């Protein structure tokens with residue numbers, strides 16, 4: 380095994396751990412969820428099929444205090460036979476601002492590359508749709524090569540099954556003024572997933588799992604974007 384492969388392997392394990400996949404798609408919520416998966420509702424619980432994932436996460440990620448993040452989800456127990464609430468936490472102020480910018484993401488333009496809803500080996504075998512905002516659309520029209528401009532947002536909606544009514548997770552990249560991407564992995568209610576250590580929220584400009592894998596998987600010179608090559 381080459382070290383690069385080993386590295387990728389580790390990343391993938393991390394990705395699985397990171398997923399611990401909070402899904403609110405089966406949440407026994409009392410309605411009011413919006414289909415797009417973004418909302419301010421509180422349908423947090425619903426740890427449906429997360430059972431297997433969550434288990435993998437705690438063994439693989441060896442999270443020290445899985446307890447704190449999991450909070451046992453009371454209601455989730457009924458759903459998933461005692462599975463824990465996938466580890467997640469309330470969004471930071473910065474993430475809340477980003478959340479407000481993506482509420483209508485499902486109406487944005489979708490990358491042609493994901494229109495058939497491919498299954499993502501990198502994103503926990505979820506079925507994915509990836510969308511971009513107007514800043515990116517305008518950038519694409521220029522035919523320029525990356526970097527993408529400030530304000531660019533890419534949203535990937537990750538579904539457990541092809542016909543799941545709502546995404547289990549949203550993964551988001553937002554280009555900041557600094558030129559860095561702000562990375563986010565959140566549930567449909569805006570809560571942020573915790574990383575493989577069971578502590579660090581997957582939000583901000585330094586989320587290692589996101590950056591590490593995108594650095595490897597994205598074509599070079601493409602600003603860490605994997606789905607679509609810009610300025611061809």
Ligand code: HEC
Nearest residue numbers: 394499501535550551552563564588589592596604605606
């Ligand atoms: C194990 C590798 C891996 C990890 C970890 C990973 N990604 Fe990705 N990501 C990919 C690949 C490959 C694609 C494109 C193909 C696909 O969807 O699987 C992608 C696609 C995306 C897209 C659509 C735009 C694009 O760049 O193609 C977004 C947004 C995204 N990822 C965000 C994230 C965020 C946020 C994290 C961290 C929470 C993350 N990713 C972690 C590999 C990864």
